Amino acid sequence: MRVLARDIAEAARGGLGGEIEIAGWVHRIRDMGGVNFVILRDRSGLAQLVLDEKPDLALESVVRVRGIPALNEKAPGGAEIRVNSLEVLSRAAADLPFQVNGDVSKTGLEAILDNRTLSLRNPKIRSIFKVQATIIEAFSAYLRSEDFTEIKTSKLVNSATEGGAGLFEVEYFDKKLCLAQSPQAYKQTMVAAGLERVFEVAPAYRAEKHDTPRHLNEYVSLDVEMGFIESELDLIELEKGLLAYIFKQVNEKNGEDLAAWNAAVPDAEAVAASPVVSYEEALQIANGEVSHNEGKNKAARLFDVNPEAERLICEWSAREKGSELVFINEFPRRYRPFYTCPKGASSTMSFDALFRGLEITTGGRRQENYDALAEALPKFGLKVENMQNFLAIFKYGCPPHGGFAIGCERLTQKILGLANVKEASLFPRDRKRIEP
């Protein structure tokens, strides 16, 4: 019966001098003159093995050992195993192209991604994906507790409906389809179909040629849609509760992973204190920050809420409101898609959420009125005849509704303070990178 690294101390305390079995990867080998230490890595952590002879093994080989557990406060976890027998399950080649047991803080992103099958073995890099797993689990659990139903929708969509720009084309038998940018229309269908509250965790695709630290061409979209809302403010309330729960779960389950990145998550009080500012106010705040940072005489210079403004607004919020999370609502009509619900003549019931300087969410109340939608389409360069399936959602009764999406990798990035969002994708795709 195999024991995990994290349980050796308990085995040493509770054992009756009997042998235990442990298995994992050879993380490090130390020859201390007569005594040999092997640090073994398994899914639970590190374990120290004590051997009489130096094992003839390359690092990263997989072994199974049997031995006697013993307390040793100098060993990781406060215990070690005095090895009686060692079996090699898988021998690693000696030419390791990536140092798994090293400090990766100075390693370049390209080296990490080129050697993905090895870099993911590094405990600090692996911890990114333990946090990500908690984010997905907590996202789903919170929404289920609020009576949301999980859905899985098609990622192969008709290009005419989606507009065409920024889409990857798929050869689908004798037709051309596209990879969905978002499950937007399908989420709306499911609200109108009477589930009322739905969520989806699925890949989304953007064929944009950007190569920035905040963009991925394939990402995991955490999508939410909810019926019977009044405005985007209901969605902001929902997202506050959702993020507070995700942060709490990450804090409880990923203490070691946060520590590895010297990171912390906001507490519930800070999330509750997150300000909601209109787009116009946000622009003023950002320009105020420019003056704040560069002196009163410098003229304000930001004309829209661009990435630079997003950073400044989060700085303002952290300083003035005690929250690293900010919601910007009432985006101008020109910045939002045709299906966004208007608010007055030129504004919309839409919002972004910014966290630690980065937009992690876009959302809003949708237009559910069939006639208003049909009227809006041509103004946005779309043809009513191409949108019949979309319009059908609203033709036969659709409640007021709205939703949002959280970029899973962006949230992971910002929780841990990663420099580049690609670090938060197991196998990221960008314009050049298609492997592994």
Place this chain on the structure above:
Amino acid sequence: MRVLARDIAEAARGGLGGEIEIAGWVHRIRDMGGVNFVILRDRSGLAQLVLDEKPDLALESVVRVRGIPALNEKAPGGAEIRVNSLEVLSRAAADLPFQVNGDVSKTGLEAILDNRTLSLRNPKIRSIFKVQATIIEAFSAYLRSEDFTEIKTSKLVNSATEGGAGLFEVEYFDKKLCLAQSPQAYKQTMVAAGLERVFEVAPAYRAEKHDTPRHLNEYVSLDVEMGFIESELDLIELEKGLLAYIFKQVNEKNGEDLAAWNAAVPDAEAVAASPVVSYEEALQIANGEVSHNEGKNKAARLFDVNPEAERLICEWSAREKGSELVFINEFPRRYRPFYTCPKGASSTMSFDALFRGLEITTGGRRQENYDALAEALPKFGLKVENMQNFLAIFKYGCPPHGGFAIGCERLTQKILGLANVKEASLFPRDRKRIEP
């Protein structure tokens, strides 16, 4: 404050004569001569509204009403609302092309899928996806409780690696990629990377031209991979525990949905009793069933475990073993991919799971030995130079491991007894169907 349909009786019992608010879709209107009943549908069920005047509304319109709750044992849920005011939130067009409140048992699949945005409103059809949501939730919860980590991997893969047959091509900037048939290699990477136990819920793609009641070109794959196993028998044990848990959860959470389809799930005892038979035994059993059904004089006629044999083997198991679930292991080498771990000269450590006559799972222990893999590739028509990223997983230490995948729609189909797997996909894709 809105009350849901399922809570009206409680409101009637606990209320102090005060008004409540309810909102939803107009499911049915009945003029009973002087008294008018409207059956309202919300996400929790149906509610009876009593009105003095017949409302001027098409079915499926969305309304918000205020009124006094009152117990009435003839009403759905044992209570009704005497309406004081009714507000139309969204008026439905009168030309409803699909009868939402009807009996769909005679409705053809094409009509259901052509009118997907309406057919999903039918409570019986919607219940399919409530069951599916429970399957996904229970799958994830069980595996987390067994220390598995959820992963999300790229669906855009290099076609050379995947082989080419049965793949959809994607125009990825100036390159051609393919939609992944399975996260197989990525799951293996994550086992080798030290997570040891991983699962993924994600779309998978097969560009096969089949049009059968058991095939989808895009489906949700429930994927599992696990390190430090001895053989496929460890995986079968895991899947038995997993399916028993899924069935239990569906039974607890989806009683009404099961009842709508007159369906039941196997209990834990039945799952535990599921037989494991080798491929050769399975073939004998299937041929024995042919004789059993058609008389001893009829010669056995099945030469491989085809869909017909799968049905016969499940009949045998239900009758002889008390389980509708059967595991077939030791598939011949010629039926399994190159990465399958051999067992003797011509057999493999692989298995299928059959449930109610349908294959719902394929899995097995993988070959983790680098040299053995490199040697096997050419025999399967694959080139070592195209497989460097795959081989890298095994070059630097990989434990013995294996995994399996459950087709989410197939499991949903078989739990509810649906005639066609497409009924279990919200927005199915086949050779002809690309919308909605």
